Amino acid sequence: MNLIALGISHKSAAVEVRERVAFAPEQVGEALTDACNVAQLDEVVILSTCNRTELYAIVPQGIGLAEKAQDLIDWMANYHHLSAGELRQYAYRHEGRQAVRHLVQVASGLDSMVLGEPQIFGQLKSAYAVATESGTVASELGRLFPRIFSVAKQVRTDTAIGENPVSVAYAAVDLAGHIFSDLGRCNALLVGAGETIELVARHLIGAGVCKIVIANRTLGRARELAQKFGAEAVLLAEIPKQLSDADIVITSTASQLPILGKGAVEQALKKRKHRPFLMVDIAVPRDIESQVGELPDVYLYSVDDLRDIVDKNLRTRTTEARKADLIIDEGVRLYLEEVRSLGAVDAVKEYRNMAEQLRERELQRAQRALERGEDPQEILAQLARAITNKLIHAPTAGLKQASVDGRQDIINSGRKLLGLEKKQLPSPQEDGTEGGVEPLSPALEPTPRTLQ
DSSP, X not given: OOEXXXXXXXTTSOHHHHXXXXXXXXXXXXXXXXXXXXXXXXXXXXXEOSSEEEEEEEOOTTSOHHHHHHXXXXXXXXXXXXXXXHHHHHOEEEEHHHHHHHHHHHHHTTTSSSTTOSHHHHHHHHHHHHHHHHTOOOHHHHHHHHHHHHHHHHHHHHSOTTTSOOSHHHHHHHHHHHHOSOGGGOEEEEEOOSHHHHHHHHXXXXXXXXXXXXXXXXXXXXXXXXXXXXXEEEEGGGHHHHHTTOSEEEEOOOOSSOSBOHHHHHHHHHHTTTXXXXXEEOOSSOSBOGGGGGSTTEXXXXXXXXXXHHHHHHHHHHHHHHHHHHHHHHHHHHHHHHHHHHTXXXXXXXXXXXXXXXXXXXXXXXXXXXXXXOOHHHHHHHHHHHHHHHHHHHHHHHHHHHHHTTOHHHHHHHHHHTTTXXXXXXXXXXXXXXXXXXXXXXXXXXXXXXXX
């Protein structure tokens, strides 16, 4: 199979390298065309995310995959103005069956930094769509990628690979969903404005939280983050005022001293008439005094509590990943069987056309004999003999020559192809025919097996 997957990911290179080979969304269309022309590829798809840049390419027949991989590295280095030698230190490649398997693992989230994460599936679908629009997808990748997506969906459906949160940010939001029956009626106060809080805000928006307030030491950064999510920005000094309206409080700052104490939470509880708080302290050192957890109606969790949840869920995902591997192996096997079956399509069509032409000639000859008034029974017998003899002539000659050449393997294959392994032919009543030799039927066409 002339498929090659070549790339750089979080497994092979640090972010400083990955960011240098990334393709901006507006670059991808041009890069696809350039890769096909310069690297002389039949088809290509480019996937570029924060954790990986990969090219999936169909190499022209007769060209070695290892040779083409070097061409692709040279092309990528030249495109990004990098040293090809440096790029080779971090690049990896997969060929044929392994390339198909790698692609399914990527689509299923099994090769991701966060095992089982679902975003990569959508990113890969987008990459395929862009390549299709750019004209760098033809029959082979056009057949492969839908099968890849089908297997990846089956992995999601038949395993729990993506059901349990394995990031601290997502675990915090998932925890809120277990405590409050309707997050759409909840307000959230986020303390801090770093990457973790940004990720928390994104998950809260996805969960449908009603309102988000972001409190930070500098108002500018709080406003910058708040604008992304339609949130409100305040300073840390305004936390006591905001606290009574918040149902969910999640903190992640770099403060060396606690930002939220027992007294402030007690005051807020009185104003809330003891409606419960969920407080999640992701910071180290802690942002919330441990005594806050002693208050009634307060559910306080530390980063260690979330780590325990994340570690347990990660173990579960690892177990599910083993189940996913079995699904992937079967999906790859079925796809490759389908590809191999396509190799017989042209031969079957040629043989069918030859048989149809032979039948038509003999039928016309029989019709002319009938018009001359010859005996119909004799004409039918002659028609059957002529079609039979002409259909078996080439296989018979081939088998005889194989015997002369001592090629028992060809004879054995011929017996299988001709159906001679059966002990006897079915009777006309058993096979549903009226006798004689039945013309080739559509059943001779190969039926491609598709991935479920």
